[in-house]
Amino acid sequence: MSLMILIICAVMLTACVGTSSEEGEEDGEKNIHFLYNFSTNSLDPHVDSSYVPIRAGIAETLIRLDEENLNIEPWLAESWEGEDGENWTIQLHEGIKFQNGNTMDAEAVKKSLDRSLEENVAIQNALKIKSIEADGLTLQITTEPFPEFISELVNPNVSIIDVTEEDIVNHPVGTGPFKLTSFSPGSKLELERFDDYWDGASKLDTVTFSFNEDANARSLALESGQVDIVYRPEVESLENLQSDGSIEVESTATFRVHQMTMNVQRESLKDVNVRRAVDALIDRQGIVDEILLGHAEAAAGPFLPSLPFAPDYEEKLQGADVAVEYLKEAGYTIQDGVMQKDGEPLKLTLLTYPARADLPLIAQVFQSDAKQIGIEVEIRQIEIPEEYMASNRDWDLATYSNLTAPRGDAGYYLNATYHPTGALNFSGADEPKLTAIIDELNQAVDQDERSALAEQAADYVNEQMINSFVLHPSTIVAYNKDKVVNWVTTKSEYYMINNKLDVK
Template sequence: MKKLLVLLAALATMALILSACSESSAEGGEDAAKEVNLLFNFATNSLDPHVDTSYVPLRAGIAETLVYLNDETLEIEPWLAESWSSEDGQNWTFKLREDVTFQNGKPMDGEAVKASLERAMTDNIAIKNALRIESIAVEGPELTITTTMPFPEFPSELVHPNTSIIDVSETDFINKPIGTGPFAVASFTPGTAVDLVRFEGYWDGAAKLEKARFSFNEDANARSLALESKGADIVFRPEVETVEQLEAIDGVTVESTSTFRVHQMTMNLQRESLKDVHVRQAIDALIDRDMIAETILSGHAEVATGPFPSSFSFAPDYPEKKRGIDEARKLLEQAGYTEQDGVMQKDGEPLTWTLLTYSARADLPLIAQVFQSDAGQLGIEVVIEQIEIPEEHMAANRDWDLTTYSNLTAPRGDAGYYLNATYHPDGALNFSGADDNKLTAMIDELNQVVGQEQRSDIAEEIASYVDEQMYNSFVLHPNTLVAYNSDKVKNWTTTRSEYYMLTNELDVE
């Protein structure tokens, strides 16, 4: 019955997609516009670039940031900002491009950029904490930005999608933000799709596509079916089990690219049982990473020993750990737990965990189920709770113990972003509630260091300390899977940062 319901839901989704496509073709006839439909795995109900956690405005080419991340060199490069400089790491001068206009024809000048950044900090406390801006002054095409403290890595924070520059005098941020990107919003149906049209005045050359659709479906199987039936041209994260089937289709290309992402077990350090490091270590020991990588991800992943992929200079050589159910039992015994009548307990209270997960990343619920099964062998009840938007839920609720969560850990080629966001008390992604004075001091020291070699050394020390304390447990580094109709789609690039998708260079036959 369950399989039948899933199939019916997928067929219903396909019917809607195909209906939309047939209507588009009928309207355009032989002169149909050059367009693509990209099907993404996260739905959004808002296009507000400053708060949208799915980063759709940047990914869909609606908005842009001052600074761009080069996916190959992992270095930041000019984008809307032409250049930047600082003599002391606290007072920064940014020179803006002078040939950029918003999609409503207004110039992107210093005052507009200042207003956009200030609005981002007002509406998104995480961005305010990340940027640490004390003041912004404008003189012609130049911005003088002063941070609250010396912050040598400040420009890299401006890669973040929530710092996208928009015209804040146009106030329908949710449905039609006005950015500087190659595509303007034609219409937006929350939770379904945003339809886009080419912005003819784009500063870097008008897009090759006339139209585009950035649509959403959190069902991985439905995304795969959409590509098979040509209801979508590009599918982000198709179901892993369908990869071989998709690769066998004439004209379909599947790309599996390593990323800066980690699947982790986020721990709520405010929960009584998780205040004990031995319990946290037991959770880590229970996770069968090799099995998960091979069965759930079909090998499209690297087993994680920490938050950063092993290729980064700031990824430590972690000490070998004992793993498995027997090791987890020993660690729990050190925390005062005993297994009685098949129930793990302490002081007569059974050990029970609430584990959050979400379906937008299809492998996370499966990881949760594997963990639930293994914990059950120790007499631990794990109650799995499905949520929709993990960041919002974890921030607003503290009645959970664990969350299978996926996060970009080094999207700018540097450890500072993840360590600040995840472990600093003011961090935007500090859902664990980590508040460790020693750890905070180490992160503050990192924030004031410029040289990459020294930064890597400090970051390595921090990552080792996090491992000792087991503030989170890291499962694997998944590859990004993208499948697309390569007979039609040209110039598609699967990026490691996952930030840049619909570009002015994307084209169709």
């Protein structure tokens, strides 16, 4: 019986990740097989929430993040000006071609930006563009007063593609070092080197970029040699992986936070004391130690403490007793082992999703701890959290993971998550005082002023407990060090497959 189970698992694993990386090199070609944890059914970079086109090296943005210095730097753009925060001149690099051979000039970039604005309301709100004019290699863009406009061009949903192509969902054409040869939705992409890449052609011939949301399967695929690089292997497998002399495991602090998103439109969670009780029940250090095995840092707020705009929080009282006191303030009592108010038991629906293996485990720990004080928590598994939470309000809490400073600045997260027009405002927050702080931040130029305003916003979120923050996870990547050369685990998680990646 055990042998049959092993055989079935092996067959399923092969089906998930495709052929062995060695098979792609039988004819001598240089290939890397990369296994990612999120699947996608669309490669449209202007709406794809998994950002695969930029991660797979198909598309690029005008500006990118300099991760060493936490500021922005040119990419497809050569330079920019816009001292008044409204009128922007962007100069493009000369000689850049799309992967179909067409020239990337200002008119082509304008059409790509126009399409991203048409297809994505969140991009409209984020960029605040009034008009775009194109002339040769120069773009003239007018925005609302918005000094941080250029940093928003780091967003992968503003990737530059040739919009004259017919099938952008399945075959986008960008300017990156690898062009798409085939796409199996939910399964994998096959890519080949773009010989005319503007920043120097890759030494690799091909790349396979595949998906598997099962962390254990990802680890097994690397151990068996079916893939070369695995993004977020199973934490429990790290000891085995590290004992293999051919495998390198990297654990890198990133700009990410695992949070407990609270639907403040739900009747019970409209009371801040109920939200504070939820926060008090979260055993952060226990989760870091037991679920992440130390590959994380307990979170006091959305931003890593090392960032200049992260507030210094007062230490909170935590635990079941504290949660019970908050619930008493909200009018709840425990009767016959059930937390209730006016005869109605407190029941919470908690969303989670499997693509990040630690989130369902966090949900289970919370469910168990809540049960100890008479709160019934129903865990509901969903597949694509952004789609579900944006379209449905039949939930109370959600374990969710979010990049909070992928531009090296607080503006992105605060606008997306707490502004009424934000694309990631799943909590339904509409707080005039908080909105005013964010609006002021959007017009501030001085970095010290921006940091102070970001701290004010984060303090307000903490005071009103609009969301609760669990931990800052490290990004773990494992790869075959006897083969892979020049892999870099980035803090932003945007840049993965590039022209420097190589094999021995």
